[in-house]
Amino acid sequence: MKVALQLGYWGAMPPQHAQELVSEAERAGFDGVFAAESWGSDAFTPLAWWGSTTTRVRLGTSVAQLSARSPAACAMHALTLDHLSGGRCVLGLGVSGPQVVEGWYGQPFEKPLARTREYVSIVRQVLARQQPVRNEGPHYPLPYHGPGSSGLGKSLRPITHPLRADLPIWLGAEGPRNVAQTAEIADGWLAVYYSPRLAAVCEEWLAEGFARPGARRTRSEFEVAAHCQVLVTDDAAAERAGLKPSLALYLGGMGAVRRNFHADVFRRMGYAEAVEEVGLLFREGRREEAAAAVPDELVDEIAIIGTRERVVERVRQWERSGVDTLLVGCRDAEQVRTVAEVVRESGSADSPVSTLPS
Structure with a gap:
């Protein structure tokens, strides 16, 4: 099991202690540092700024939104960061949802799978640099010859x-x-809300992809990175309560009523009634009640919370379920060190953390 620091995306202001967290993550043996974006801060600049003080950790986006930049521009960001970091960039991509794609970026949301396939294909062409980049697909045609075209576009x-x-x-x-x-x-899957209980189902979905003609990786070559809060505490109830407002936001506010992919994840886990209640309360502006309506069991599905002994065993459980890397948000340097210690204690000899002195 590897562990990476998840910086997330910014709120109203930049986080105050991000540089300290990044530096401590590298010292503690974390494998990577990741940053996200929504409709405020971007994912690449924090990695270039704070990551410039590091020498070992991978620097990844989780996720950079497809509609935020063209495939060629995204490839430019990635190849630039990869050069500056000496080959440590991981390009994590995601489609976001229709509210953000159409409301913020002014782009059509439909056919997200087809758009993703085209986008990744173009990025790979840029990185391969074997020939001028071309794409005949309908979503990102290169060169562009559609309405308003000068007809002078050239493959580069x-x-x-x-x-x-x-x-x-x-x-x-x-x-x-x-x-x-x-x-x-x-090359890897960024699992936003992962539950070891559903590992067998997830592995079936993955196996379908690996079995397709021309699949890029086998399961043993592929990395599963799951977002997970890891909290060592004697007051699990308080820590669960602290996570519930964010979960209520994602269930009720991070997606349209008819199309909320985060809510669908929890419906598949068996929490359909709770999802409806939380979503309704959140949309009515009753956010404290929405947070309170998030079941404790739901939080425990997607987070690792409890005493040190319980956390160590749960890390082992997540690893046995097929997770290769935990993406963990940390509040301070002490939590970074604690997370490193419990992953070390979980006993995975292959983890970079486990090789550090106690």
């Missing part, structure tokens, strides 16, 4: 030679078809 190769043609591309995916496509075309 990147001026800058990418450091790695095989720079890893991970995809954020939640539904069965999306997870299967991720296994087919990507």
Whole structure:
């Protein structure tokens, strides 16, 4: 089991102690540092800024949104960061949802799987730099010859030679078809809300993708990175309560009523009634009640909370379920060190954390 620091995306202001967390994560033996974006801060700049003080950890986006930039522009970001970091970039991509894609980026949301496939194909062409980049697909035609075109578009190769043609591309995916496509075309899966209880189902989705003709990886070559809060505490109830407002936001506010992929994940876990109640309360502006309506069991499905002994055993359980990397948000340097220690104690000899002195 590996562990990576999840910086997430910014709220109203930049986080105050991010540089301290990044530095401590590298010292403690974390494998990577990841940043996200929604409709405020971007995912690449924090990695370049705070990651410039590191020498070992991978620097990844989880996720960079497809509609935020064209495939060629995204490839430029990735190859630039990969050069600056000496080959440590992981490009994590995701489609987001219709509210953000159409409301913030002004782009159509429909056919997200087809768009993802085209997008990844173009990024890989840029990174391979074998020939001028072309794409005949309907979503990102290159060269562009549609309405308003001058007719002068020219297929190009990147001026800058990418450091790695095989720079890893991970995809954020939640539904069965999306997870299967991720296994087919990507190098890793960013699982936003993962539950070891559903590991067998997830492995079936992945296996479908690996079995497709031309699949890029086998299961043993593929990395599953799951977002997970890891909290060592004697007051599990308080820590669960602290996570519930964020969960209520994602269940009730991070997606349209008719199309909320995060809510669908929890419906598949068996929490359909709770999802409806939390969503209704949140949309009515009763956010404290919405948070209170999130079941304790739901929180325990997707987070690791409890005494040190319980947390160590739960980390082992997540690893046995097929998770290769935990993406963990940390409040301070002490939590970074604690997470490193419990992953070490979980007993995985292959973990970079486990090789550090106690």
